[in-house]
Structure formats: C-alpha cells, structure tokens
Amino acid sequence: MMKDIANATTPIELWFDFASPYSYLSIMRIEPLAQARGARILWRPFLLGPIFRALGWSSSPFVQQSEKGAYMWRDVDRQCRKYGLPWKRPSEFPRRGLLPTRMALLCAYEPWIGEFCRRIMRFNFVEDRPIESAQSVAEALAGLAPDACRLLAAAEAEATKLQLRNQTEAARRQGIFGAPTFCVGSELELFWGDDRLEDALAHAAAGGPPSRGTELGLSS
C-alpha cells in the first residue's frame, strides 16, 4: 500500500470526553509519546452521555455500579502516581463540560489544542472546579488564542452544536463505547482505554494504511 511520504506514520485519533478520568490520563500523556513515535494526533472530543444512553445505561457505569466506581477512583489515583501526574478526585462526577467540548471540537486542528485540553482536564481533575462556564473556557484559552470572545461565540453557534452531535454519532458508528478510545488507520482499528495508548501508537508507527484525516478533507 502507498504511504503518504510527507507523513509516514499513520495518525492516531484520540476520542475523549472531558468528564472521563481515564481520558484525563491519556490527554496528559499522549503528546510526548506521540512525538517520540513521530505520530500526528487527531483530537476527537465527543460526549459519552448519548453513547451510554444508546447502550441502555442512564449514566456512566462508574455511577451505575458502585463497586466498579469505587475501584475506578482507586485505580486512577494509582495510575496518576505511577505516571507522576497530579490528581484530585472531583467533587462532581461526571462533570458537565458541554462548552469546552464544543470549543475543543472547533479548535481541534489548532497547534495549541493539546494544551487547551490539558488545561480543561487540570481544572476538572486537579483543581476540582467547574469547566462549563464561559469564564473557565476563556481562562483555558488564555495565551493560546488571540480572540477568545470570537471563539466563545462560535462555540455556542448552532453549527458547532450540530457538529458535536455529528461527532458523537460518528463515535457510535465506529463502535466506540467508552473513553478514551484510540482509532488508527483506515481500517479503524480501535484501542479502548488509557492502558492501550502505547499499543495504539505502536500500531500507528507500524503504519497501517494512511488514515482518514485527508479523506475527510481535514487539514492540520
């Protein structure tokens, strides 16, 4: 199969939800790991809520099942210590984050998207503060985007709302049922969970067929 000369490594799609603790781990870890592999990251924010409802759950499995929930908090705490990441269990879970999700979608191809996502995640999982307000999102944009007001208006526009619904629908069609999920290559190989980040990057580096980034007419 022909490979894109300019970008020999297949990109890795990172599907994430700002409320998801394991998405926090991946968002904090992915950039240096991808860089070391020469892999481009395609940031794919989406909403887990509608996915869970489509699967017949009224909320996160971590909320619906107390044993699994209790274990998850313990496990994420341990993983953070293992990876040297700061961590504070949020007092609200799952935390509402519609506005930052729309903003991440709007700015998914900006060079600073990784830093924006890390800031939102730090608000949620380190500082334990709301992420839904325009003020929080503006704060996360500080120093990254020159015109936060314009971006905030665009994030609230009907077109962006529709785009996020489409994005979440696309996640469902790809068989995504949790976050983070990594999706690699035109064969849409799925890797579920922060534990599979390294495997997904190895798969991208091994170079499947070129990813759909270009096919979808997306530029980075």
Added chain:
Amino acid sequence: MMKDIANATTPIELWFDFASPYSYLSIMRIEPLAQARGARILWRPFLLGPIFRALGWSSSPFVQQSEKGAYMWRDVDRQCRKYGLPWKRPSEFPRRGLLPTRMALLCAYEPWIGEFCRRIMRFNFVEDRPIESAQSVAEALAGLAPDACRLLAAAEAEATKLQLRNQTEAARRQGIFGAPTFCVGSELELFWGDDRLEDALAHAAAGGPPSRGTELGLSS
C-alpha cells in the same frame, strides 16, 4: 509492620473464572512473572455469573453489549499476539465450567495447580472444546494428580459445592466485579484486569502487610 521472615513478599491472590478471556491471559502469564518477583500466588477460582447477576446483569457485559463484546474479541486476539500466546476464539461463550472450577478450588494449594489451570484454559481458548465434562477434567489432571477418580468424586461432593458458593460470596464481599482480579495484602488492594498484573506484582513485592493466607488457616 512485621513481615513474615520465611516469605518476605506479600502473596498475590489471583481471582479468576475459566470462562473469562482476560483470565486466560493472566493464567498463562502469571507464574514466571511471580517467580521473578519471588511472589507466591494464591489461586482463587470463582464464578462470575452470580456476581454479574448480583450487579443486575443477566450475563457477561461482553454478551449483553455487542460493541463491547466485539471489541473484547479483537483486543484479546491482539494481546495474545503481543504476549506470544496461542489463541482461538471459542465457539461457546461464556463456556460452562463448573466442574473444573470446583476442581481448581479443591486443589488450589497443590504445587501443580498452575499447570491444571493452564490446561483447562487451553481447552477453552486454544482448542475450543468443552471443559465441563469429567473426561475433560480428568484429562487436565493427567500426570499431575495420582488419583483423578478420587478427586473427581470430591469435586462433586456437597462440601466442595458449598465451598465454591462461599468463595464466590467472598469475591463479592471484597468488591470484585470482574475477572481476573488481583488482591494483594491484608488491606485487600484490588487490581482489576490482566493489564494490572504487573502493577499488582510490584505492589506485592513492595511488601504490603502480610496477606490473609495464614489468617484464614490456609497452608501452601
């Protein structure tokens, strides 16, 4: 805290179900890894079915949710290639394995328990054959136990049936909701999933307080 001089490393409890694909991975991997750490394995067979029912599911989440199920088969196949393990997706899932589970419980402290469990797992996940018959279990005992007939009778005895019900109830009380689960130290630190095997062993080697093996009056 005082540590057992004769056995400095905290044992690791391996809670597993013979029908569980991720338990297959751990059962095939654990012995050399534990040996390298000097950690003793406590084999804890139990039944996931009653646990799932207690959590409000009628069957395995891999059966109840087609997306998750489809992903799991793909993921286990990849993991087997990664670890160099043989693998064939079983034609029956979850495969009934009451008799071998009772046998594993009965023989949990025999020096050959690891080999017995690997044989049963190979029947299920490599040879795709039933594991529930007395013949299969006798075959798995071949060359390990001198008197398979006596053991088979004991495995079918009311006392062993009761013991397995108690064991599964103990799993529930410890907060176990899936398999494999590793349980380390008197503080019952839980590690869920084959992905946490190495972390659980590291935790055991770091030496939590001595495990409950002795408290329960169990000998190895």
